[in-house]
Amino acid sequence: MKAITFKGIQSLAYEDIPDPGLLDSTDVIIRVTAAGICGSDLHPYFGREQGLDCGTVMGHELLGEVVEIGSAVQRFSLGDIGVAPFTTNCSNCFFCRSGLTARCEAGQLFGWIENGVGLHGAQAEFVRVPMADSTLVVVPDGLDEGVALLAGDILSTAAFGAELAGVQAEDVVVVVGCGPVGLLSIRAALEKGARKVVALDSVVSRLELARRFGAIPVNFKTEEAFEIVMACSEGRGADCAIEAVGSPEATRTAAELLRFGGSLAALGVHTESHLALSPGEIYDRNLHYAGGRCSARYYMPAALKIAERDVALVSELISHRLPLSQGVEAYRSFAAREEGWSKVVLTP
Ligand SMILES: NC(=O)c1ccc[n+]([C@@H]2O[C@H](COP(=O)([O-])OP(=O)(O)OC[C@H]3O[C@@H](n4cnc5c(N)ncnc54)[C@H](O)[C@@H]3O)[C@@H](O)[C@H]2O)c1
Ligand SMILES: [Zn+2]
Ligand SMILES: [Zn+2]
Missing domain, CATH: 3.40.50.720 (NAD(P)-binding Rossmann-like Domain)
Structure with a gap:
């Protein structure tokens, strides 16, 4: 598949990498149809945040279609459209139960692999979503995908x-x-x-x-x-x-x-x-x-309601909807805060 990968400070690649597969019975694979570029992606991009492995797929804002399902997944079927919070969630640990889902004991941040441990990101054609039943949220029918995507991060934040x-x-x-x-x-x-x-x-x-x-x-x-x-x-x-x-x-x-x-x-x-x-x-x-980090999974149901109600206004902040192949150039413009650039949604 094609993906935007981290190569070093201010260095990204649009390249072919192997497709993700199911690793756990609670995983699903999503065919990504919308992936955001977030200000948080700029911290490793500029080297302010360190430790990200070379080759990691960037991005933690993701929406798309379920195309493969682990045997233990119950809430999702093939063809469902789901949006993920930027970290995965178990829904069972102390922190998930108390609403601090950002600090789930089993949680992982999409797009962060350090010393070989972690999870690839969403700026790719496919992404593996662990603990899918408690991480993914179904997108309301007919809601603009770019706007629904924002519920998983910045609307919640x-x-x-x-x-x-x-x-x-x-x-x-x-x-x-x-x-x-x-x-x-x-x-x-x-x-x-x-x-x-x-x-x-x-x-x-x-x-x-x-x-x-x-x-x-x-x-x-x-x-x-x-x-x-x-x-x-x-x-x-x-x-x-x-x-x-x-x-x-x-x-x-x-x-x-x-x-x-x-x-x-x-x-x-x-x-x-x-x-x-x-x-x-x-x-x-x-x-x-x-x-602190937003507990996006906790806020998402309310954020999706706001997305539905304010779809016209919220979509105004999406300045660019671009194919994945233009992602590397899009990072440059977003990172430079060029006039006219705000939220970028990549559409693999
Ligand atoms: N807490 C969370 O869970 C969470 C979630 C998402 C994003 N974030 C963080 O939120 C921040 C903003 O994200 P974004 O996507 O809007 O990023 P962004 O980089 O697009 O926006 C930052 C804005 O701040 C402006 N700015 C820079 N210095 C300033 C100053 N001294 N005074 C006033 N404005 C200034 C810039 O011109 C820019 O428009 C980032 O640090 C990001 O990592 C945190
Ligand atoms: Zn973010
Ligand atoms: Zn948890």
Whole structure:
């Protein structure tokens, strides 16, 4: 089959590799019809996250048709269309039962093989899905595949972010970063009743999307975010901040825009060794800080409902739907945050 594979820093290949086969009786094989490129794929791409084996198939956002079924699989039949969360789930362990499916004791991240151990990703014609009964979710009939795909990661991640930040009705919320995750976080905050959402980025086309998604867009390179947030919050600062970048600068920006007692939800994947805030700053301003991988499997049923309801708006953030053969070039444009590029959906 054809796949996008990791070769090293800023080096990917579109190449032929062997088809995956069933390894376990609980596996299914999916013929991928939609696979997303996520900001998280950029961390190994740029070498910020290390350890990914050369030859690993990239990508953890996947939707497609069940074409092979292990003997113990009960909930899926050939021809079913399923969407997966970005990690696999057993549904039985302590963490799955308590809703922290991101930390399933048997869970694996799609597209991460390290020292030969792990799971290939979804930017390929076929992908093996372990623990299929408790990992895969059936796609509602007729729902646009590119939009349904987003339930397995960024629609869920945005809902998680608004919850983690504790967004409540009438809150003023800051979203730092208007990539696909930040854009959907704007919606998730408004869904929770936020009075105003101020969204920061410097990519003009992404700021325009932020406006479409209901935020006050702020170009943090040319505008005074601090003044704008203060003006929106009676001079106090934002109640909550959702950081959707994954850099120390973004952490600092989010914290500086918060009021005393405000809460910061870090959705960005961070690879630096220390938090960009000191314990003293947190103490002196009574800040709350939380972060972590989204428990996508837990949020997916609700995320799919949002996908169905908001299909037109959500599809606006998909800037490109491209064949797998154009995946390597698509990574370059997405990684460079070229104007006009936001979510990329590959259609193998
Ligand atoms: N927690 C989770 O489970 C989870 C799930 C999905 C993605 N993520 C992470 O969320 C982050 C965003 O993902 P994405 O797909 O939207 O990525 P992206 O790279 O497309 O978006 C990041 C955006 O932030 C902007 N930005 C960069 N520095 C900034 C700054 N200092 N202030 C304001 N904006 C800034 C960029 O211009 C870009 O538009 C990534 O770190 C990704 O790994 C986490
Ligand atoms: Zn992701
Ligand atoms: Zn589990």
